[in-house]
Amino acid sequence: MAKLTNEQLERYSRHIILEQVGGIGQKKILDAKILIIGTGGLGAPAAMYLAAAGVGHIGLVDYDTVDLSNLQRQIIHQTNDIGKEKIISGRETINAMNPDVQVHTYSEQVTASNIRDIIRDLDYDFVIDGTDNFPAKFLINDACVLLKKAYSHAGIIRFQGQTMTYVPEKSPCYRCVFPTMPPKDAVPTCRQAGVLGVMGGVIGTIQATEALKYILGIGELLTGYLLTYDALTMTFRKIKIPRNKKCAVCSENPTITELIDYEQPTCSFGA
Numbered sequence: 001m002a003k004l005t006n007e008q009l010e011r012y013s014r015h016i017i018l019e020q021v022g023g024i025g026q027k028k029i030l031d032a033k034i035l036i037i038g039t040g041g042l043g044a045p046a047a048m049y050l051a052a053a054g055v056g057h058i059g060l061v062d063y064d065t066v067d068l069s070n071l072q073r074q075i076i077h078q079t080n081d082i083g084k085e086k087i088i089s090g091r092e093t094i095n096a097m098n099p100d101v102q103v104h105t106y107s108e109q110v111t112a113s114n115i116r117d118i119i120r121d122l123d124y125d126f127v128i129d130g131t132d133n134f135p136a137k138f139l140i141n142d143a144c145v146l147l148k149k150a151y152s153h154a155g156i157i158r159f160q161g162q163t164m165t166y167v168p169e170k171s172p173c174y175r176c177v178f179p180t181m182p183p184k185d186a187v188p189t190c191r192q193a194g195v196l197g198v199m200g201g202v203i204g205t206i207q208a209t210e211a212l213k214y215i216l217g218i219g220e221l222l223t224g225y226l227l228t229y230d231a232l233t234m235t236f237r238k239i240k241i242p243r244n245k246k247c248a249v250c251s252e253n254p255t256i257t258e259l260i261d262y263e264q265p266t267c268s269f270g271a
Contacts, residue, residue: 004026011100012026012053015029015053020216020218021218025218026054028215029053032056032125032126033056033057033124033126034050034057034058034215035058035059035118035127036059036060036127036128037110037131037136038061038062038129038132039089039090040062040132041156041195042130043128044073044075044090044130045076045201046128046130046204048076048094049204049205050212051094052097053208054101055212055215056102057101057102057104057124058102059106059124060087060105060106061087063107064085065084066081066084066089073198074200076090076093077093087105088105106118110140112258112259112260119144125150125215126149126211127140127152128151130204130207134182135262137174138174138175139262141153143259144168145166145175145249145250146249146259148168148169149168150165152164152165152211152222156195157188157193158194159199159230159232160228160230160231161202161228161231162203162227163207163222165210165222165223171223172242175248176242176243177226179244179248198231199231202229203229222238224240224242224243225238225241226239
């Protein structure tokens, strides 16, 4: 195992003095590979904190460009990035923040035909779902279950947010909680309903925290729990969720064994 450089010892000193991290833990972070699907409200803060932490390889997946309306919450992008591909803007911000991080970009919408290849590209250790639509969320869940990849689900709208973590064969998956997609237009998007900008920061940084804990093998993950947050009442609730023994994708007798594309909305990819 290569030694940390003097610059790395200083950069990550607040990590290294933590008993649960130390130099060995920081080396695990530097060797980690984390994929973030969506560089919007959730993916932006998650990517920035993971980059600051020294995650060695960060994958960014998005097919959208930066819009003025994004800047109220998608903090990885700046005013002069308007019109630029989000993955390029995100890569530039991360590169300016931490030269230890290699950013891998995927300028495409995840589909049943490409998501396996994207996740397998670097054999990512952990996946973060930063998308804002149900077709993508169900696809990401199913892909991670079938590929046996740990991942963090999250969603935000108005003043509410939620998140949970899936670890293969150890916890319920997204479909255990939400077996089927709601009917089209039954649930509004952030574009339609609005969202308090800081919601992405609260939930996105929890997703980054879960990713780091998973890489380090410390603490208790949000496996078997759905964490909800209401900003208006400043209330967190940790709701226990059991595995669904008849889950269509993660049960012993799944009915979903191949990935399919659901009807995709026309809205932006990231929250």
